[in-house]
Amino acid sequence: MLPDLVIQFFNTQPRRERSVFGLLTGKQTISILYAALSHHQLQWLHLYPGLSKEAFLAAVAKLKAQKCLAATETGLVLTESGQKRRIQAAQKVSLPAYYQPWMRVDRFAPRFFLAVQVLSEASYHSQAYRPISTDWATQQAVKHWYRQTHVQAAVDELTDLFERLPASLADELAANLIGHNYAGQRQPATLSAHFANVNALAALIQEIAAAKNQWYALWGGPQELVTRPAQTTLKQVRSGVDLATVAAQSHRKMSTVKEHLLLAAIMGQDVPIARLIPPAVHHALDQVDQWQDHQALLAMIPDSDFFQIRLFQIFKMQGRWPRAAT
Structure with a gap:
């Protein structure tokens, strides 16, 4: 498949x-x-x-x-x-419609299924069971969460979260749960089933992100798609620090600093175009109709460079290119 x-x-x-x-x-x-x-x-x-x-x-x-x-x-x-x-x-093979890259689905999934098993066994005061995950990091994360969790409250919150899901997705998740005297399907048998499971987990994470209840701590919050170094670079540029100074202070190559800004732009951050693209280049880019070919743009605007052109293309694709001030 x-x-x-x-x-x-x-x-x-x-x-x-x-x-x-x-x-x-x-x-x-x-x-x-x-x-x-x-x-x-x-x-x-x-x-x-x-x-x-x-x-x-x-x-x-x-x-x-x-x-x-x-x-x-x-x-x-x-x-x-x-x-x-x-x-x-x-x-x-349907792509998971609820999925977003900030959700950390692959990290949350083993934590979630183990946490459900732990809560289920705890509800029956059972300690003699085999954990469904043998991954040390997953077990430690669940143990840390469990020590700070009220069992019945967590069960009630999960019940409420399931009730908020579309019935088909709630059923998909329930079919994969492992608990006291209940064993669902431990591993999706097909690629289609795998992505159906991912879709259901993504829908659940969406509800957890909104509810911010005890399950939020187990999830761990959204994944930051802009790296910390890139965030630091962007913050400096926003405050008026020029790229050469940013590179020198961070002991990074100029190309790396520019990659930080391109990453931030791709992920939808507010990158200060006016500080990065000279007015003459900005005005020339405003006149461009066909902007997909970066080599053609470099030839058309001799004073531009690859970084400026790529930044322009990113903003054009996102529909947020700011025209230069007159």
Whole structure:
């Protein structure tokens, strides 16, 4: 079923296979994130962290052999038969609609299922059971949470959270729970079942994030998609520090400082364009109609550089490019 997942990340616009693999497994390079933004797929960052490169490449090779994907100079594109296959694939392996990359689903899942087991056994005063997770970090996180948790209150809160979910998603989660004298399906048997489980967990996390009850502490809060160094760089630039000074003070290369700002921009942060793009370049960019080709833009605006052009392209894709002051 893996080809049915993989094909959904390709279309008639060239797409590099390594960018798709990096997106699914959560590799946050600027090139991978920019490609994801360009293809409107940034939502799926870190969707499948356990995906092996060998399995992914085998799926791509199979799609090529079936003539669903064709190679171009700049990446793979869907063929006519591939476009039909893509529609069918979406029905076989549905992407989790509730999923967002800030949710930490892959970290929360083992904690959640172990916590439910612990609460269930505690409700029956049972101590003789085998934990469903043997991962030390997961067990420690649940132990720490449990020591600060009122069992009945946590059970009541979870019941309330389940009642807030669509019935189909609540049933999906319930079918995978392990508790006192109750054993659901421990591991989803298919890729489709795996993503159905991810979708249900994502919907639950959405409710936990809103409720901020005892389960919020177990979840741990949203994942910050802009790294701390990038946040620090952005804060300095916002306060008026020039890039050369930021680089010198942080002992980082200028290219790294610029990557911090591009990451922040891709993730929707307010990057001070007026401090980063000279007025003449800004005015020239305002006149651009075709902005997708960065090489063409560099040739059209000789005084610009790659960083300025990429920043412009990111803001244009997001629909938030600010026109220069007259």
